[in-house]
Amino acid sequence: MSSETSVGNDGVGATLWLPRKASVPARVVGPKVADRTAAATVAIAGRELQESWQGGLVTLRLVSEGSDNDGYTISYKEADHSAVVSARRPLGLLYGAYALLRWQETKEGYDRDTTWTSAPALQRRMLNHWDNPDGSVERGYAGKSIWKWEQITKNGMTDSLRQRLTIYARANASVGINATVVNNVNASPMMVTRPYLEKLKVIADLLRPYGIQVWLSINFGSPLALHETRTADPLDASVHRWWQRKAREIYKLIPDFGGFLVKANSEGQPGPGDYHRSHADGANMLADALKPYGGTVIWRSFVYGANHKGEDRVMQAVSEFKPMDGLFHDNVILQSKNGPLDFQPREPYAPIFDNMTKTPQMAELQITQEYTGQSLHLVYLAPMWKEFFSYVDPVKRGLKGIAGVANTGDDTNWCGHPFSQSNWYAFGRLAWDPSLTSEQIAHEWLLQTFGRGDSVTVAALEDMMLSSREACVDYMMPLGLHHIFAFDHHYGPEPDGYKAEYPLEWCPVYYHKADRQGLGFDRTVATGSGATAQYREPYRSLYENVKTCPEQYLLWFHHVAWDYRLANGRTLWQSLCDHYNAGVRRVAAYRVLWQSPAVRSYVDKAQWQQVDKLLGTQLDNARQWQHTCLDYFNGFRSY
Numbered sequence: 001m002s003s004e005t006s007v008g009n010d011g012v013g014a015t016l017w018l019p020r021k022a023s024v025p026a027r028v029v030g031p032k033v034a035d036r037t038a039a040a041t042v043a044i045a046g047r048e049l050q051e052s053w054q055g056g057l058v059t060l061r062l063v064s065e066g067s068d069n070d071g072y073t074i075s076y077k078e079a080d081h082s083a084v085v086s087a088r089r090p091l092g093l094l095y096g097a098y099a100l101l102r103w104q105e106t107k108e109g110y111d112r113d114t115t116w117t118s119a120p121a122l123q124r125r126m127l128n129h130w131d132n133p134d135g136s137v138e139r140g141y142a143g144k145s146i147w148k149w150e151q152i153t154k155n156g157m158t159d160s161l162r163q164r165l166t167i168y169a170r171a172n173a174s175v176g177i178n179a180t181v182v183n184n185v186n187a188s189p190m191m192v193t194r195p196y197l198e199k200l201k202v203i204a205d206l207l208r209p210y211g212i213q214v215w216l217s218i219n220f221g222s223p224l225a226l227h228e229t230r231t232a233d234p235l236d237a238s239v240h241r242w243w244q245r246k247a248r249e250i251y252k253l254i255p256d257f258g259g260f261l262v263k264a265n266s267e268g269q270p271g272p273g274d275y276h277r278s279h280a281d282g283a284n285m286l287a288d289a290l291k292p293y294g295g296t297v298i299w300r301s302f303v304y305g306a307n308h309k310g311e312d313r314v315m316q317a318v319s320e321f322k323p324m325d326g327l328f329h330d331n332v333i334l335q336s337k338n339g340p341l342d343f344q345p346r347e348p349y350a351p352i353f354d355n356m357t358k359t360p361q362m363a364e365l366q367i368t369q370e371y372t373g374q375s376l377h378l379v380y381l382a383p384m385w386k387e388f389f390s391y392v393d394p395v396k397r398g399l400k401g402i403a404g405v406a407n408t409g410d411d412t413n414w415c416g417h418p419f420s421q422s423n424w425y426a427f428g429r430l431a432w433d434p435s436l437t438s439e440q441i442a443h444e445w446l447l448q449t450f451g452r453g454d455s456v457t458v459a460a461l462e463d464m465m466l467s468s469r470e471a472c473v474d475y476m477m478p479l480g481l482h483h484i485f486a487f488d489h490h491y492g493p494e495p496d497g498y499k500a501e502y503p504l505e506w507c508p509v510y511y512h513k514a515d516r517q518g519l520g521f522d523r524t525v526a527t528g529s530g531a532t533a534q535y536r537e538p539y540r541s542l543y544e545n546v547k548t549c550p551e552q553y554l555l556w557f558h559h560v561a562w563d564y565r566l567a568n569g570r571t572l573w574q575s576l577c578d579h580y581n582a583g584v585r586r587v588a589a590y591r592v593l594w595q596s597p598a599v600r601s602y603v604d605k606a607q608w609q610q611v612d613k614l615l616g617t618q619l620d621n622a623r624q625w626q627h628t629c630l631d632y633f634n635g636f637r638s639y
Contacts, residue, residue, distance in 0.1 A: 071092055118432075121433055126181065126402070153202075219270065220271045264303075283299040291331055299335065302342075354536040382438040
């Protein structure tokens with residue numbers, strides 16, 4: 001589904017939202033530090049400011065007061081346009097430098113003195129790349145992997161790759177992302193072999209001054225798959241020793257290595273369950289191997305079908321993991337998707353966040369648009385993530401971090417669709433500060449990406465971005481419909497999808513339950529699967545009752561008659577038609593806006609042409625969803 005396939009370090013969109021170079025180098029003074037990495041970080045901060053700051057003197061200052069968590073304080077003086085960036089850590093100076101440049105690009109003027117402080121709300125702000133050693137990217141829609149393993153040796157990498165990955169590092173640091181998992185959760189055992197670890201060290205050395213820690217997804221069965229043990233049983237002493245040796249090898253190469261991300265006993269991946277062991281047994285074995293070096297195991301809760309066959313798929317994570325709450329070691333984090341199913345355009349929040357009270361948790365969001373039109377649809381995802389945060393506040397819940405499944409590839413503009421860059425940007429900004437609004441982030445991204453335009457045009461494009469997720473829900477799966485995508489690639493609609501050879505929970509018909517009586521999946525305790533019981537109050541009762549269930553989740557929790565009246569007096573069928581029609585109209589309006597003279601004069605010509613073409617594709621796709629779904633569901637009403 002990729003829209004362009006060229007690799008380059010220049011060209012339209014290649015530098016993302018990063019600051020433009022000023023015509024005259026700025027004056028910057030900074031501290032001298034002895035530590036090599038710290039010195040490199042301070043030097044990068046100074047260089048970014050020298051190249052792009054358009055004001056007076058900038059002073060970078062390390063201080064002893066303030067929070068010790070990579071935060072910063074910025075003071076700006078209107079009289080001479082000077083600024084001071086203060087932080088306790090060198091990395092805070094780098095984050096502060098980018099924040100000062102972001103302020104320069106997005107604020108309205110320099111007409112007053114101002115001081116502000118910012119610090120990350122969450123410890124881990126992580127990208128999860130689903131990249132494979134052969135260069136392919138699972139659920140990637142912007143070309144091949146950015147990690148060109150063939151261009152890396154244990155002694156270095158090619159100049160072109162170094163330039164490309166430096167842009168990647170700058171982009172992540174500019175929004176506060178501080179960790180990256182370089183490979184697919186469906187991991188190849190090759191990734192823990194010496195040749196790949198030596199190449200990973202080269203990547204780690206490049207990313208380190210930007211504050212980005214490298215992690216690996218591991219295949220739980222690696223020692224067996226590599227023929228170095230006779231089993232992968234986590235309670236077998238030889239397996240434990242193998243992972244201890246492997247951890248020692250990794251940390252000798254990369255002393256600040258983050259740890260392992262693990263997908264186990266899910267969708268065919270090996271795991272402790274293969275040996276009748278628990279997830280806690282498997283995670284704790286790995287945690288013991290990493291513990292001496294300060295490493296962490298992030299264990300994904302995305303499991304279904306292994307031990308709970310026949311149970312509603314959205315309930316299985318809680319059923320699987322709740323009995324193990326409190327049994328994981330203190331350097332194990334459970335990572336769960338924002339919804340209980342699989343990154344749908346809209347899902348209720350995952351109830352595992354209500355049920356695991358003794359186990360550290362992280363949230364997993366999907367930046368790559370697997371289920372939201374991939375790189376062909378303009379869908380700004382910040383409103384989706386803010387919706388999730390309204391139920392699971394990452395700070396109040398004490399989450400240990402947020403991970404985002406990356407949408408980067410080797411396309412010149414990294415993300416395929418120019419507007420898909422905004423989702424990478426928004427993820428980083430929200431991981432740093434979940435209280436930011438979708439509006440603030442969209443405004444920042446537009447001004448940094450396209451520059452300052454007239455306020456009316458910028459506001460119109462903001463409105464387009466802000467409404468795009470709801471438009472996607474409307475033309476794909478409104479009122480709580482879910483997972484009625486075409487098999488495997490998850491792009492177009494296939495509400496009639498059924499394959500006898502597939503597990504039923506892979507088939508769209510499993511999720512919508514359409515029949516002559518009505519539509520929707522009954523998940524109530526009274527008459528359905530009982531999934532509502534996994535939620536905390538007041539949501540448990542709210543979702544259980546069809547009269548109080550929010551209409552955006554109606555068909556997720558209830559099987560509803562075709563003539564059931566919604567709050568506005570329209571029947572379910574009439575409301576379905578209204579939503580599908582509204583989604584199509586909205587995308588048509590985006591195309592009209594995009595073709596207006598004001599927008600054409602605001603946006604780079606090449607980017608304008610690409611987005612215009614993609615909006616045409618999106619409109620065609622929206623109409624396809626509308627006709628396919630309404631025709632199919634109408635067939636049940638016609639009996």
